[in-house]
Amino acid sequence: MFGNPVLRKELLLRMRFRQGKAAQIAALLGIVFLVGIFHYYVLAWMLNDRNGFTGRGVWYIVIGLQYILICMIAPVVTANAITQEKEQQTWEMLVFTRLLPKQIIVGKLIARLMPIALIILLGMPLAVICALYSRQIGGQSAELVSLGHFFAVYFLMAATGFFLATFGLFASWLLKRTLYAIMASYTFAVGVLLLGTTLVTGMISTLVGDNGNFFLKCPLMWFNPAVLMTWAVGTPNASEQLSMFVGIAGYIGLSLLMIWRMIAGFRRFAYQ
Amino acid sequence: MIEIKHLRKEYKELVAVKDLCLELDKGDIFGFIGPNGAGKTTTIKMIATLLMPSAGTVIVDGIDVVRNPEQIRSIVGYMPDFFGVYDDIKVWEYLDFFAAAYRIPKGQRPQIIDDVLALTDLTIKKDSYVESLSRGMKQRLCLAKTLVHDPKVMLLDEPASGLDPRARIEIRELLLELQSMGKTIIVSSHILPEMEEFCNKIGIIERGELIVAGDVNTIARQVRGQHTIEIGVIEEMERAEAILLGMTDVLREVKVTTGMREAPNSPDEPHRRAMTLQRVERSGRGGVIQIGYVGVIDEEYKVLAALVQAGIKVRSFNAPETDLEDVFLRVTKGQVA
Numbered sequence: 001m002f003g004n005p006v007l008r009k010e011l012l013l014r015m016r017f018r019q020g021k022a023a024q025i026a027a028l029l030g031i032v033f034l035v036g037i038f039h040y041y042v043l044a045w046m047l048n049d050r051n052g053f054t055g056r057g058v059w060y061i062v063i064g065l066q067y068i069l070i071c072m073i074a075p076v077v078t079a080n081a082i083t084q085e086k087e088q089q090t091w092e093m094l095v096f097t098r099l100l101p102k103q104i105i106v107g108k109l110i111a112r113l114m115p116i117a118l119i120i121l122l123g124m125p126l127a128v129i130c131a132l133y134s135r136q137i138g139g140q141s142a143e144l145v146s147l148g149h150f151f152a153v154y155f156l157m158a159a160t161g162f163f164l165a166t167f168g169l170f171a172s173w174l175l176k177r178t179l180y181a182i183m184a185s186y187t188f189a190v191g192v193l194l195l196g197t198t199l200v201t202g203m204i205s206t207l208v209g210d211n212g213n214f215f216l217k218c219p220l221m222w223f224n225p226a227v228l229m230t231w232a233v234g235t236p237n238a239s240e241q242l243s244m245f246v247g248i249a250g251y252i253g254l255s256l257l258m259i260w261r262m263i264a265g266f267r268r269f270a271y272q
Numbered sequence: 273m274i275e276i277k278h279l280r281k282e283y284k285e286l287v288a289v290k291d292l293c294l295e296l297d298k299g300d301i302f303g304f305i306g307p308n309g310a311g312k313t314t315t316i317k318m319i320a321t322l323l324m325p326s327a328g329t330v331i332v333d334g335i336d337v338v339r340n341p342e343q344i345r346s347i348v349g350y351m352p353d354f355f356g357v358y359d360d361i362k363v364w365e366y367l368d369f370f371a372a373a374y375r376i377p378k379g380q381r382p383q384i385i386d387d388v389l390a391l392t393d394l395t396i397k398k399d400s401y402v403e404s405l406s407r408g409m410k411q412r413l414c415l416a417k418t419l420v421h422d423p424k425v426m427l428l429d430e431p432a433s434g435l436d437p438r439a440r441i442e443i444r445e446l447l448l449e450l451q452s453m454g455k456t457i458i459v460s461s462h463i464l465p466e467m468e469e470f471c472n473k474i475g476i477i478e479r480g481e482l483i484v485a486g487d488v489n490t491i492a493r494q495v496r497g498q499h500t501i502e503i504g505v506i507e508e509m510e511r512a513e514a515i516l517l518g519m520t521d522v523l524r525e526v527k528v529t530t531g532m533r534e535a536p537n538s539p540d541e542p543h544r545r546a547m548t549l550q551r552v553e554r555s556g557r558g559g560v561i562q563i564g565y566v567g568v569i570d571e572e573y574k575v576l577a578a579l580v581q582a583g584i585k586v587r588s589f590n591a592p593e594t595d596l597e598d599v600f601l602r603v604t605k606g607q608v609a
Contacts, residue, residue: 005372009358009365016360088356092322093417096350097373098342 006099006107014111039126059130059145060233063153066123067229070116070157074164075185077115081108081169083178101266105259109169116161120154127153152232156248160225163251164189170258197224222247273298273456274319274425279328281314281480288314290480292328296458296473298424301451303471303488304460305600311480312460313353316427319458320350332425346374349423351414353430353460357402363389363413364398367420374421388416392446408439415446426450426457432466444470464600476600489591501565501572503579504588506558512584516563519575558587 042058085091094104131145167188171181201218221227222243231244279292289311296302304312317323319330321341330337337344358366364385371381389395392412397405405413411431418426431447432440440463447457447470461467467474468488475485484491505512565572576589 005369008372009361009369012365013358013360088358089352089354090356090358092352093350093355093370093414094373096320096322096345097370098345098375099373 004103004107004110006094006104007111010108010111011114014114035122042126043129056130056145059127062123062127062130063157063229063233066119066127067157067160067225069119070161071164071189071225073119074116074161075168075189076182077112078109078165078168079172079181079185080178081112082172083175083181084172086176087178101263105169105173105262105266109166109259112169113162113165116158116165120157120161124154149233152244153229156228156232156244159248159251160228163255166255166258170262173262193223193225197221217243219246223250273300273333274458275329275331276315276319277329277331279315279318279330280326281311281318281323282326288480289318292477292480292482294475294482294485296456298456299451299454300473301447301457301459301471303467303474304458304477305462305464305467305474306460306477309479310477312477313429314480315477316350316429316458316460320348320427321345322350346421347424349418349421349426351418351426351428351431353433355414357405357410357413359401359403361402362398363394363400363402363405366402366413367417370417371420376421384420384422388419391419391449392416393442408435408442411435411439411443412446415443419450424455426455428457428459430461431459432461432463440466501563501575501589501591503561503563503576503586504558505561505579506585506587508584509559509561511582512561512579515579515582515584516561516575519578521567558585560588 042062045058082091085094127150131150164185168181168185171184171188172178175181175184197220201220204218217239224247228244228247231240236244274294274296276292276294279289280287281289292311292315294302304315306312314323318325319332319337321337321344325338332344333347335343335347361369367385367388368381371384372378376384385398386395389398392415394409394412394416397409402410402413415428415431418428428447432443435443444466447459450457451470459467459471471488473486474488474491476483476491503512503516563575565575567574576586579586
């Protein structure tokens with residue numbers, strides 16, 4: 001994978017910090033300090049309030065913050081991947097090489113998923129502590145964070161980030177300007193996935209005379225990121241678990257479909 | 273090396289390139305000349321597999337660009353007229369990326385990078401960031417990038433655009449060096465005097481049509497209908513004139529310049545009506561006579577022999593530099609797409 005020249009170049013451009021050594025060290029210490037301070041206060045809060053529910057409550061906060069960050073960042077990290085190359089007039093020279101379409105598409109996607117991976121990794125230690133703390137204190141099983149919860153949540157996070165980032169790349173591939181690609185990505189993430197599914201389902205519920213069960217059983221809601229996360233952190237029944245699985249599978253499947261489409265549709269000639 | 277047959281590119285309401293035919297041999301430097309919007313960049317992009325032709329074929333080193341675009345990219349180097357660079361990347365990293373993109377093995381890349389940097393005189397900037405380079409250096413870096421996979425054919429779209437005179441001279445010298453390495457080069461440019469200096473063949477395109485193409489001097493002669501020769505005479509200008517006036521079978525009318533005494537056109541001498549001798553300059557009893565030669569190619573020496581045998585003291589006998597601008601203006605109509 002790291003033999004992909006596009007991936008190496010993208011990582012180099014993203015991770016290069018051209019300021020002096022002192023500034024680099026200061027920036028690193030700053031990040032460590034902020035993350036450390038956050039961890040400290042969260043842990044202090046939990047230790048002062050010896051209640052398993054607090055552990056679970058903090059776990060909700062950590063997971064929630066990570067998920068919101070991912071949903072906000074994922075659409076935009078890839079939305080300029082191809083349009084920026086066209087705008088800065090490097091696209092022609094890139095396409096004119098012997099790079100395969102999959103090298104270009106996959107290289108750009110993987111490199112730009114790094115911030116999402118970083119968000120997940122930075123929050124994971126605290127999430128682990130909160131989850132373990134909730135178990136140590138004891139209490140009713142409904143208040144515990146199980147291993148199943150843990151994996152479901154992080155799998156959903158990764159799938160959502162992957163899906164939204166892939167859509168951003170798809171928009172960048174399809175459209176001519178970075179601004180349009182960013183707008184399309186956020187419109188899809190917020191307008192379609194989050195609000196659109198809710199509104200359409202609400203309308204259908206009203207039409208069918210919903211008895212309260214239809215709303216979350218509507219297949220559209222299986223792709224709503226807020227609903228999926230609610231199921232992942234909660235205690236879904238078998239039906240909801242299946243719906244959650246379909247939703248996550250849908251995210252991954254659609255992402256792979258978009259990747260395939262970009263590669264297959266990559267013209268042998270740059271322009272027609 | 274390059275065969276283009278009936279190449280055509282159509283858009284909805286515009287035919288950008290019409291039925292273009294061209295053949296180039298290995299080692300040719302072909303100057304592609306034309307006004308803005310004539311179709312130069314479109315043609316170059318079709319050869320470079322960046323644009324799909326609407327019709328026609330382009331064969332480069334036996335490979336069809338439409339059927340095998342990936343193969344073409346391994347033997348063709350392309351330098352666009354407008355190009356960007358990546359920020360936050362060093363010169364050697366930039367070249368290393370493109371070397372990897374052209375599938376050059378990792379072990380060979382450092383030496384190749386050093387070689388192309390030396391060729392383009394950028395060795396001193398190897399560890400500099402690309403964005404810190406001047407315009408001329410970026411052009412040279414782009415040329416280095418174009419050379420990194422040692423292409424047989426190079427397509428250069430306005431390589432000297434926006435450069436100062438020194439940088440343009442450096443690019444020109446580089447192109448001549450590339451020619452000596454056996455590369456076939458297609459260069460498009462508006463700077464006609466420079467094209468004369470390093471191109472052995474030119475093509476003039478206007479509104480998508482290739483009006484003329486071929487050897488520079490042959491085209492100039494075709495356009496003007498004659499081959500211009502300047503003869504420097506030390507003395508006896510009038511006798512030299514009289515001798516030349518008598519050679520009506522190989523000499524014809526030439527361009528008028530200042531300080532001249534026009535030779536009389538006598539209605540009793542119809543064979544002389546088509547010919548006029550013009551003195552370009554006078555210096556004492558000598559001067560320079562410019563003639564238009566329309567005889568057999570490579571037999572211009574007969575004119576010199578005639579003068580020498582008549583005892584005329586000839587100081588110089590040469591063809592002035594082909595005025596490509598003159599050729600361009602005569603051939604084109606000043607129409608843009």
